[in-house]
Amino acid sequence: MxxxxxxxxxxxxxxxxxxxxxxxxxxxxxxxxxxxxxxxxxxxxxxxxxxxxxxxxxxxxxxxxxxxxxxxRPLAESSVPAGMPVSVDSGQGELFIIDEMLIDAPSKTTLIPVKGDSMIEAGIHDGDVAVVEKRMSANVGDIVVAIVDSEFTLKTLDKERGKFILRPANQAYPVIRPQGVLEIFGVLVGLIRKYRK
Amino acid sequence: MxxxxxxxxxxxxxxxxxxxxxxxxxxxxxxxxxxxxxxxxxxxxxxxxxxxxxxxxxxxxxxxxxxxxxxxRPLAESSVPAGMPVSVDSGQGELFIIDEMLIDAPSKTTLIPVKGDSMIEAGIHDGDVAVVEKRMSANVGDIVVAIVDSEFTLKTLDKERGKFILRPANQAYPVIRPQGVLEIFGVLVGLIRKYRK
DNA sequence: TACTGTAAAGAACGTTTGTTCTGTTGTCAA
DNA sequence: TTGACAACAGAACAAACGTTCTTTACAGTA
Known part of the structure; x- marks a missing residue:
């Protein structure tokens, strides 16, 4: 370090x-x-x-x-969620409470568990939890959650010959070139990982 | 007034x-x-x-x-989706990032910023925030914060011919073979990353 | 013993800070 | 048209501040 x-x-x-x-x-x-x-x-x-x-x-x-x-506040005191915590439903019935460092717009933020290793070169692993702010637009270079073939995909947004493409961070996966309009669900604003003991 | x-x-x-x-x-x-x-x-x-x-x-x-x-934060932004439990700010102290999902033993847990890329192959990047539970012992395979030459180091704990060693997750870095007793500060229990917008 | 590196002390100094006081400008009411 | 007041500008200044440099203490090592 x-x-x-x-x-x-x-x-x-x-x-x-x-x-x-x-x-x-x-x-x-x-x-x-x-x-x-x-x-x-x-x-x-x-x-x-x-x-x-x-x-x-x-x-x-x-x-x-x-x-x-x-x-x-000292961590000892935060055994009960401190401050003005935000509750976000992961969609799986679990309830996480996260603080404002990761979340700017609580009502637009969701937690999504990461499946697969298509973004592993960006340090995003299978089992990580993605903090996603729901938005319909994003900038080139952002890591976005897009809807491709009715499925959520986490990829880097890029542009190629004027068209948006989705770039994985894993050479074993192909670049996605959506036909038609690219549907963006949200933008990755944070990442959480828990190590089992 | x-x-x-x-x-x-x-x-x-x-x-x-x-x-x-x-x-x-x-x-x-x-x-x-x-x-x-x-x-x-x-x-x-x-x-x-x-x-x-x-x-x-x-x-x-x-x-x-x-x-x-x-x-x-402006009150308008901190509204929480209806139906979700809401905790109220005590008025004192800052807000903390992390919740019970990442922290089991609040009094023994510290946050430490990650510097350098010696663990990059484990998906731990420069700038990430490590959630560390202070302990003096750990198991082989755990990622630990050890004190080596009076410095904090984040490495994977391993054993080699009966002796503990510290293994980086980056081939550019050497394995550390401490002479004498290996001093462990704590064990990595979580990781947080924030993407700038 | 001498050497080295770290932790800390302390003096010197130019800059910045907050404070106070005095001016200036514009507005509105009498 | 004068006077009063609020909103500012600007100068002067001592105290406080951050920075740099030199020195001291001490532990470890060779």
Whole structure:
């Protein structure tokens, strides 16, 4: 991964605690107190590392902001769905609850289990759960759920000689060139995978 | 109430827009650009009014922070399909991405951003978010977060001639054969990916 | 013992920040 | 047509801020 080490994890945890209270990342001087150190320059080193590791980032103004998914309520508290969760019916009678990071438009979002390995080169595996936002249009390059021969298909949308085509991410599968109008069900906005223990 | 007028509402809306993007309230100088005015002192007047009206407040450090209920997702968007159970925001704390489907032991579970492509053949990409359950032991075949040379590494746990080894899912990376005890931070239990639109 | 690398401290410094105070402009009412 | 007030502009300034550079402490290693 990165050169993110246990020591950094300790500082991250302190920053998360502070942020949970104040919802802001304060000045380097204040962070000295938060981290329990005396050196502003060392604070900078720590923040730079945390950002390289992907936990925080900077706005164009140079202000540090947390990547929200890592600075929420402590996971311990979220055993009951926290925040303003969204319930989405997978269509199979199962009920999943997912948060706003993956879902922008709850009423238009569905979960669809991925079958087959036609998109495996895009890191989408059999058994993964696709988070799909229902839309009838998409851009070239988007991964879309299209309806081909009355079946759902997950493919990358592309264009060839002015016509839309569906490109699998697996060389063993053919490119789909729909005759007539390509029917798009939605666009892939997220992916969830669960590893069995 | 206060002398909060339509003009202030317009500024509030601009601030909300900015905040929706950057999750922070910038300096007075930057806010000049956001509000479309040229005077820092007027920015201060506006912010003071917004705080008197209860839309924002200041931390002890003097940093402006929004009152969350006014700076969240617009209510219209968070409506949930009828018939589905709805949980209500406690008012405090952020929203978390993941639900009970991915997390069994909330207090022991952490999210870690994936860096690099050493596990790409397992469909784990740079930028994905790993859901990790903290444990000190794991089984052969599990994908684990191990601490190697004081760094976090995501690899598949395997055994070779009675000794544990860490196997990357990318032929360009070497197998890691730790000398001494292999230090395991946790086990990968889930994966989340978000596609940008 | 000497060398190396990491963690942290601390001083120096130019820039940015928020604040305050004084002007300017436009509008509406008397 | 004058006065009052709200909406802004702009200058001045001390305090705070982030950055850079140098130094110290310490543990591991050769």
């Amino acid at each position: 990165t050169d993110f080490n246990p020591k950094d994890a300790e500082y991250l945890s302190k920053l998360q605690d502070y942020y949970a209270n104040w919802k802001s990342i304060p000045s380097y001087a204040s962070l000295c107190g938060v981290f329990g150190i005396a050196s502003k320059s060392w604070v900078k080193t720590i923040l730079t590392r945390l950002s390289e590791a992907g936990f925080i980032e900077r706005t164009p103004d140079g202000v540090w902001v947390p990547m929200r998914q890592f600075f929420g | 206060t002398d909060f007028n339509p003009k202030d509402a317009e500024y509030l809306s601009k601030l909300q827009d900015y905040y929706a993007n950057w999750k922070s309230i910038p300096s007075y100088a930057s806010l000049c650009g956001v509000f479309g005015i040229a005077s820092k002192s007027w920015v201060k007047t506006i912010l003071t009014r917004l705080s008197e009206a209860g839309f924002i407040e200041r931390t002890p450090d003097g940093v402006w922070v929004p009152m969350r209920q006014f700076f969240g």
